[in-house]
Amino acid sequence: MRSSLKRDLRKVYDLLLNAFGPQNWWPAEDPFEVMVGAILTQNTNWGNVEKAISNLRDHGSLDQASVSSMTESKLASLIRPSGYYNLKARRLKGLVGFLTTEYSGEISCLKEVPLEDIRRQLLSIKGIGPETADSIILYALERPVFVVDSYTKRIISRLRLAEKNMGYDGLQRIFHENIPEDTGIYNEYHALLVRLGKEYCRPRPLCGGCPVHELCGSA
DNA sequence: GACCAGGCACATC
């Protein structure tokens, strides 16, 4: 591998932070809302997720007890704007079921469990894959794990810092091995990559004015 | 009307 990886990843972070400033993620009022958002945002525009979360809040249902007691079809109707609403209603039910059964609904207890164990437990929940699990761990539990998403893959690939076909765990390892293990830095770095992706790194190349253009091999 | 958005499970080869 390239010996300059650590330096380049640091450079990307510095350029992005300088260009965009702190992103103040995750946009939510409490850990449970983060978890809900993490599921609702799967393959979906965040604007649609905000509509769904507003529906839940307006209905007084943005809490574990409400999600648990509500019928799945009612829940689905409230989160409809986020897309895949039947699927995501089932997934939210699964998450709340897990929290209730394993931790009596006490999210703070999840912070005491060894990181590898809580990650494995979250991944065992139907509908929670690597990105959703890691988003919950980083942004809801505030523990140091790097979140890899489609923007991360695309950006890191275009910057030629990793092979295009590298999987989730491989990409995550690149960050874990080259960025200080720090919740605040992991939080900010991922949020900045999403910001960059939204504004400059679409599937079809479009990089004019990109803050990291000097590092981008392909354009 | 096509493309895209802060994935995941499951079937099939």
Next chain:
DNA sequence: GATGTGCATGGT
């Protein structure tokens, strides 16, 4: 292990 498909809304 890689690849394909279903799930669905709303903005550009």
